[in-house]
Amino acid sequence: MIKVGIVGAxxxxxxxANGYKGIPEAEAKGIFDVDQARAQKFAEQHDLRAYSSLDxxxxxxxxxxxxxCTPTPNHKEAFLRAIEAGKHVFCxxxxxxxxxxxxxxxxxCVKGSKKYSVGHVLRFFxxxxxIRSLLDAGEVGxxxxxxxxxxxxxxxxxxxxxxxxxxxxxxxxxxxxxDFDFLLWCFGEVERVFxxxxxxxxLPGKDYxxxxxxxxxxxxAHVEGSWVYPGGFYMTVEIVGSDGLLRYDSREATPLRxxxxxxxxxxxxxxxxxxxxxxxxxAKELRSFVSSCINNTEPEVSVEHAxxxxxxxxxxxxxxxxxxxxxx
Amino acid sequence: MKIGxxxxxxxxxxxxxxAVQASAQASLSGIADTDASRGRRVAEExxxxxxxxxxxxxxxxxxxxxxxxxxxDRERLCLDAVEAGKHALCVMPMASSPEKAExxxxxxxxxKLVLAAALPFRCSSPIARAREILNSGKIGxxxxxxxxxxxxxxxxxxxESHVQLAEHIVHxxxxxxxxxxxxVKEVFAEVGKGHGCAIVTLTLEDGAFGTVDASWVDPPxxxxxxxxxxxxxxxxxxxxxxxxxxxxxVSYSERVGxxxxxxxxxxxxxxxVSDFADAISGDRPPAATGEDGLEALRxxxxxxxxxxxxxxxGL
Numbered sequence: 038m039i040k041v042g043i044v045g046a047x048x049x050x051x052x053x054a055n056g057y058k059g060i061p062e063a064e065a066k067g068i069f070d071v072d073q074a075r076a077q078k079f080a081e082q083h084d085l086r087a088y089s090s091l092d093x094x095x096x097x098x099x100x101x102x103x104x105x106c107t108p109t110p111n112h113k114e115a116f117l118r119a120i121e122a123g124k125h126v127f128c129x130x131x132x133x134x135x136x137x138x139x140x141x142x143x144x145x146c147v148k149g150s151k152k153y154s155v156g157h158v159l160r161f162f163x164x165x166x167x168i169r170s171l172l173d174a175g176e177v178g179x180x181x182x183x184x185x186x187x188x189x190x191x192x193x194x195x196x197x198x199x200x201x202x203x204x205x206x207x208x209x210x211x212x213x214x215x216d217f218d219f220l221l222w223c224f225g226e227v228e229r230v231f232x233x234x235x236x237x238x239x240l241p242g243k244d245y246x247x248x249x250x251x252x253x254x255x256x257x258a259h260v261e262g263s264w265v266y267p268g269g270f271y272m273t274v275e276i277v278g279s280d281g282l283l284r285y286d287s288r289e290a291t292p293l294r295x296x297x298x299x300x301x302x303x304x305x306x307x308x309x310x311x312x313x314x315x316x317x318x319x320a321k322e323l324r325s326f327v328s329s330c331i332n333n334t335e336p337e338v339s340v341e342h343a344x345x346x347x348x349x350x351x352x353x354x355x356x357x358x359x360x361x362x363x364x365x
Numbered sequence: 366m367k368i369g370x371x372x373x374x375x376x377x378x379x380x381x382x383x384a385v386q387a388s389a390q391a392s393l394s395g396i397a398d399t400d401a402s403r404g405r406r407v408a409e410e411x412x413x414x415x416x417x418x419x420x421x422x423x424x425x426x427x428x429x430x431x432x433x434x435x436x437x438d439r440e441r442l443c444l445d446a447v448e449a450g451k452h453a454l455c456v457m458p459m460a461s462s463p464e465k466a467e468x469x470x471x472x473x474x475x476x477k478l479v480l481a482a483a484l485p486f487r488c489s490s491p492i493a494r495a496r497e498i499l500n501s502g503k504i505g506x507x508x509x510x511x512x513x514x515x516x517x518x519x520x521x522x523x524x525e526s527h528v529q530l531a532e533h534i535v536h537x538x539x540x541x542x543x544x545x546x547x548x549v550k551e552v553f554a555e556v557g558k559g560h561g562c563a564i565v566t567l568t569l570e571d572g573a574f575g576t577v578d579a580s581w582v583d584p585p586x587x588x589x590x591x592x593x594x595x596x597x598x599x600x601x602x603x604x605x606x607x608x609x610x611x612x613x614x615v616s617y618s619e620r621v622g623x624x625x626x627x628x629x630x631x632x633x634x635x636x637x638v639s640d641f642a643d644a645i646s647g648d649r650p651p652a653a654t655g656e657d658g659l660e661a662l663r664x665x666x667x668x669x670x671x672x673x674x675x676x677x678x679g680l
Binding site for chain 2: 315
């Protein structure tokens with residue numbers, strides 16, 4: 038049994054705490070949050086110990102895995118301290134706020150029995166797994182074009198650090214870094230990045246970007262990210278190849294819809310779509326990481342993978358700001 | 366838990382073979398077919414052990430069997446299984462008449478063995494979640510429902526038309542029963558001539574009504590799906606719709622020559638087989654019992670009588 042300390046009692050901390058409940062080999066033991074009252078409440082709800090400082094958690098010898106779910110700008114410090122304390126580390130995506138910070142983490146990672154991974158959870162979504170396996174089976178022949186999008190409307194009641202583009206990084210770093218990771222996983226290295234977006238305007242909670250990627254294998258990919266789409270969250274993937282085309286649109290692959298209803302949260306005419314699966318992608322990614330810690334194997338998503346997707350994100354920012362393509 | 370497959374007439378037998386192999390709770394001991402040459406061929410193709418006769422499989426250490434034989438063989442295969450002390454999961458329809466199904470149920474009950482009806486939609490994640498939402502009261506009580514279930518003919522060769530009809534209707538009828546919370550009172554069915562089209566209107570004891578479209582025996586070759594099941598429910602407080610095969614990627618591959626829906630959702634056959642194994646080891650009823658299979662069969666046979674006389678039939 039490997040014990041986990043969660044850092045950050047926000048939304049992702051909650052997802053992860055629930056994720057560990059389905060993993061027999063692991064158990065969430067404690068929580069730390071800079072907001073002590075919030076940590077206390079979280080601890081009570083999930084039957085955890087609330088640590089009064091990150092140090093106290095890191096000094097707890099029972100803690101084998103430190104799981105970082107803090108706001109993005111705090112990833113680096115927590116990651117570095119957890120490495121130094123000799124823990125396995127799982128960190129929510131993005132790996133760090135900037136490429137320089139990620140570089141520091143990469144250099145601090147100890148080669149050996151300690152495992153490090155980042156929450157690029159898209160790889161564990163059943164639809165994305167299926168697309169990857171269809172590609173591997175040659176369903177489209179040689180792929181030459183990919184399109185992906187990830188759009189939503191940022192809820193106004195969300196945390197302030199998130200709406201602040203300087204701290205969250207906006208849609209490039211928070212949203213479509215998922216798609217960058219998926220595309221890199223499928224198609225290998227990127228040569229050039231060109232992007233247009235609203236990032237520089239620094240509109241609180243509003244961002245939109247269109248990114249074009251040129252891959253070393255000759256493929257071209259297009260990625261859209263939006264925090265200003267009023268119709269609810271959706272994601273799409275399209276892959277075109279020499280012998281076929283694959284298309285996935287979450288709006289057309291949502292099997293369950295409820296309209297109206299008694300409860301307050303779904304007002305008249307508001308549609309609540311659902312895509313139920315037995316095993317949540319968050320539980321799957323954590324189970325995979327726990328298994329690599331226990332069996333001393335490479336995590337499915339390595340810090341190097343996470344660094345690469347951040348490198349694409351960084352290039353996209355530089356392109357948005359300069360108006361020029363960025364060669365990698 | 367070792368599970369064998371009896372009969373390979375039903376095209377879903379392959380799904381069940383794959384499901385047993387994928388299940389964490391079970392392993393596939395082998396197959397035996399009433400047609401030994403077909404059994405050998407399939408066993409070789411799927412690289413699974415083959416028993417030369419049904420008796421050989423029933424004398425083996427398999428703890429349970431999945432009955433996938435021809436319609437006319439199922440009740441006998443089930444009775445052979447219970448005689449040999451095996452639990453059984455039987456594809457639908459489980460018998461050639463409701464009366465025969467009652468005999469099967471009685472035999473399993475007397476030997477305290479599990480008899481499960483293969484009604485896999487109860488184990489579909491979207492369907493099960495839809496029922497959970499309905500039961501939470503969110504959309505109130507059911508006023509009306511509309512279910513469309515279209516599938517390729519599950520058996521090769523020619524079967525009597527009412528048996529074909531029963532093959533299709535049982536799944537929709539079972540979901541109506543499972544969601545409805547009230548028994549089916551009346552059945553009316555229009556059956557197209559020669560093409561296996563059927564629209565069945567069901568009225569429940571509490572007054573709720575709806576239709577089950579159990580048509581489309583042979584989908585056009587250019588159509589992207591081989592199976593469809595959608596269920597829409599109008600409630601007193603809201604509306605719910607669920608598509609059992611809605612979690613999909615669409616693939617247009619030159620290798621196939623047409624668009625195809627590729628489902629990525631949870632495998633309901635795997636879930637059904639796992640539930641069957643859990644029911645045996647946990648000594649609890651399976652997701653769908655023999656009695657559930659019987660009730661669905663009663664509705665299907667009532668539909669057949671209705672179509673013959675062009676009149677509603679009471680249950």
